[in-house]
Amino acid sequence: MNKDKNILHEYIPQDCVDPIVEWLHRNRVQLRISRERNTKLGDFRAPQNGGHPRISVNHNLNKYAFLLTLVHEMAHVEVWKNKNVFRRIQPHGKEWQDSFVRLIAPFLNNTIFPSELLPVLNNYFRKPKASSVSDPQLVKALKRYDLPSENPQLSDLEPGNQFLFRNSPFEVVKKQRSRYQCKSLQNNRLYLINGLAEVEKLEN
Numbered sequence: 001m002n003k004d005k006n007i008l009h010e011y012i013p014q015d016c017v018d019p020i021v022e023w024l025h026r027n028r029v030q031l032r033i034s035r036e037r038n039t040k041l042g043d044f045r046a047p048q049n050g051g052h053p054r055i056s057v058n059h060n061l062n063k064y065a066f067l068l069t070l071v072h073e074m075a076h077v078e079v080w081k082n083k084n085v086f087r088r089i090q091p092h093g094k095e096w097q098d099s100f101v102r103l104i105a106p107f108l109n110n111t112i113f114p115s116e117l118l119p120v121l122n123n124y125f126r127k128p129k130a131s132s133v134s135d136p137q138l139v140k141a142l143k144r145y146d147l148p149s150e151n152p153q154l155s156d157l158e159p160g161n162q163f164l165f166r167n168s169p170f171e172v173v174k175k176q177r178s179r180y181q182c183k184s185l186q187n188n189r190l191y192l193i194n195g196l197a198e199v200e201k202l203e204n
Helices: 002-008 014-026 063-081 094-107 118-124 136-143
Strands: 030-034 042-045 054-058 162-165 168-176 179-184 190-194 200-202
Touching: 002 014, 002 030, 014 063, 014 094, 042 063, 054 063, 063 094, 063 136, 118 136, 168 190
Parallel strands: 030 054
Antiparallel strands: 042 054, 162 168, 162 200, 168 179, 179 190
16 A cells, blocks of 8 residues: 555645545555656556456546546546446446546545645536546636646647648648648548647648
């Protein structure tokens, strides 16, 4: 338990380390700090062959995004534990939403989160989405606590600008609400990319 505490002290706000570690041990969940993954911030894997449930969270998240992602996956564990109680379970259905809201509730205060972040979080948790990156307001609010980056967001670019996203080259075509229509320079197909995505601008 002390090992998990020492690890989590580096990744989440200090005042929630003890209850999080207690929950992990009570539910016999293995936590893995993962490398950065472009496709997801974290995941939950049900036990196999008599093993334990496992949660992984990307190492490069700021402490507030890390906590939200961790509790997101903890909610999946809670639903999995009660899978025999529910007739039909959607991955991010009502059962998961209810568990997520219940688990995060003790942490939604200004001893854990900055006061300016709480209104955005309270709005998000009225009906949490499958991924926090699906909520542009929450993504923008959380990014304020990232380490400084020299790379711009996609929303900073103009139509015709070219950029790298996930190691692939694109060109901005036009804005569509919170996302941007972008043309792949590899296959000329059009893709929608969130305007808050961090990109590397190319000279063209």
